[in-house]
Amino acid sequence: MSFEIIFVFALLALALFLFATDYVSFDVASIILLVCLLISGILTPQEGFSGVSNPATITIAAMFVISEALRRTGLLNRAGNFFCNKMEDNFWPWLFVMLLFVSFASSFMNNTAVIMIFIPVMIDIASRIGLSPSKLLMPLSFAGILGGINTLIGTSTNLLVSSIVEDRGSTAFSMFDFLPMGLIFLAAGFIYMFTYGINAIPSRREKEKEELTSEFEMNEYLTDLIVKPSSNLIGQILDAEKLTEELDLDVLRIFKSEHDSSAQRNEVKIQANDVLRIRGSADEIDKLLRREDLALRPSHQWVDTDLQHGRDALVEAAIAPESALDKRKLADIDFGKRFGAVPMAIRHHGKLKQEKLGEVQLSGGDSILLSLSKERIQDVSNDPSFVITSELDVMRPRTNKIPIVLTILSLVVGIAALGIAPISVTAPAGVVGLLVTGSLSTEEAYTAINWKIIMLLVGVLPLGTAIDKTGAGAMIAEGMITMLNDFGPVVLLSGFYVLTTLLTSIITTNASVALLAPIAYEVASQVGINPEPLVLTVSYAALLTFITPFGHHANALVFGSGHYQFTDFTKIGLPLNIIFWILATIFIPVFWSF
Template identity: 35%
Template structure:
């Protein structure tokens, strides 16, 4: 390989490591890659900036707006009320999958899971069903629905855009529907008959009902006259007496890391962990104050509500400290406590850096609960929005979305133009406010798409694509187009679990087209394999944001995803090897 190819390979490997480690935000990783490609002369400045005007990038931004209009207008509420009547766990699982999979073809799947997650948790609490029996199939169904149309997921749009750069005709809006619907049907049957036996049966729910708030870390300030004053932490036996466990003693700016032998003084702050009801009992009986409320709470006399809010994965507040997220100013709210799955936090609350899946316990002004629920950064788990949405707006959102799909499907308008027109129409119809629109678009995904696209150009220009294809063809030997198709599918699936679906599409579409040329076959079936393998990430909780959301809410272990997801990926792969050549022949 040439020096440029080796350099490009090093950048690709570095990007995979950074994406997989999740130590750096995905959009920042893409921008680092973009800068390196330009500085090292692997792409021209025009090629580097082309991603920001790419059709896929523009369309994904517009589809975020359309999904936001569906969600905010209340168009999904009637279905939610219907599902809330379900009593049997297995029937709830089936109903959620049958409802979410078709909607996932047109509505952003993260929005769908965020909408139905609180509903599923409430039904699980009412029927005493572990949420782990329900939430994972729901997340998988959202992905299975997204792959059914060209506009159902950003990776499909990206695959189509990159395929056109390689001279292929554009895919139709419903071109993936036949295969996607068949795979979704098989996937739902698998999850109901086999997958349900692989799901954990007796796991504690990390998120309960409104009356069953889980274990949190919070700060308690010692008052004058508290019975704890003068005792050591060990003598106070908080764990044995109250079921609340001290983690740290804060005295002014001092962090006393071994607090058991420290004698408690008035004004000390105890960092404690326990069930919220037990923390409240300790606070009352030991004459303590919840320090965040004491410091930042609004004046007394206002009606306030306890709200559990989960931080959505890949939002703007990830990796920011809790002190930087000013919920008190935005929502008349106080962050009382925080819970993180699988980790005991030992930092002062204001210094805790948030990650996706963290659950905040907020004390919210009653009038602000609706605003918290509409915040794209959170999923409210233990509170329900009582704000009445007008049926007119819900109907308008559904009609506009249907019009966008129809105009795109009939080729009356290009997909980006139809999507932008639909977003404008929803704004005029009042389906969301202007501020809602800009807050609702996941700009990290937009920047990721725009900045990572030039990497595909560099892979082609440097000769790395040809070198990788030559190596792959030696591995395949004489197994022909079907063997090559299997290689492309499996490699895409592996890369997706490591670095996410959009970057894997950027890396693989060019390689897939080159592999097709090497085996003297049409490139379209190979691009389809990339799109389907990238959009169905089932094996890890970090491969897709919907998986991450249910991972924390359902109390799963990492291996639970592998047990259920790997057989499903293998099944989809085997079916794809039959269906792809059937619907998109190797020799058209």
């Protein structure tokens, strides 16, 4: 075994460790791997930076932009409102139609964007008909995932797999090559959810539309303090940060005796008998009361309207998976400067926290309760790192751009499907069309791209090249062939499905595909069979992982909003994973012969 092979195996071990832990974010981990490959000399600079110019990387970035343009037209919001009204009168048939629509939309745009739009729709529908939102949010996620597997552009993973195959000399997959098997998975998933899954999902979130202050259990963490006439604060401009320095407290607003409208916390001159509304625990409030120039106002049962005077608003926002905020501490994000907002509580990994919020390391799917001005809700909504789950119709839609965006999307898909030009050409051309027509600004286009996924591809794709170049892939392939080849290619395929499912449960979807797809291709080459069935098995298995809330970003997105527990996904997802494993073993060889 050469030094190069030993080094690559060590890097594979490092990759699994970094991707499976929170030591660094996955984009940083991928760049660490790339730097190691370049320093070792295993890859030349040209080979190392091939991920930057890879067609999959360029196409995925372009599709993020096209999906964002479609989202900003408000077309999906209109569809959500339509289904919301229909389902109030005839729930089950229209739920089926709506989830089918979500799957269809996810086939041609980023399924995260689709689910982001439909989360508040589902919560609103559930409150109208007296059903727990938990019953609807998990099926919403599953429908989005099942839709994404049907086309080449439905998910970045399909584009990645196609690029891996093409780089090794095979023909790239076309737009609808994934459709036949995808439809079987889609049908099986819908049958499972409507016969068993929805009924089996626990009702974690309240059926009736609950007060946000109650959902986040804020009653013990809100206090009004009265400024005494003797206070040395009188006549000064309120400095909320100085007042609560070294205390786990936030000033939400200041009430003036002469009026009851909102006030800017940093522009208000304090007067006697002003009331400061504070977020924080009783222990921290006691520390503040040591000043002796503030008096405690009698407590009462808090409701949302107490925090929604004038311009003040109270919203629930979920952290988008794989966003720039993922793995960052809340204290490192200046909510006040960015959004004029104060975080009041957070639901993190299914557990509610109202104290020491700054120490919480954010994860995709976490729900944050924010107090902010109504005019700043739009800023939060426009930030791709957040999903507003407590408000409908937050975004100002560009309805006049609907025909343009739909035409561009149709041309991108149609030209690629007809084989006139590859998707790696039509997708960037579509972005140019959106920018030229003013459907999206340049800044919005840059913001729409999930740069963490792009950097993941930039770093991990060269690792696949190193696996091939050093012969490490051939060694791994020989080991798998020794174990499974005597049982035939179908068992080999089935083994890859199980391996990919297990790996995707602990690391990201694209990372598992980037690591296993080259090995699957090498195994097929050594056995002398068509590599497509094995490579597609890796792709499907990575995408159809439902046994944890973090196996797919769509599941992570609904995790906090549905108030789910980790085991809820295992309970509902494990049987579905077993069904899909059986279906993949039976039907993939039918559509793609060995």
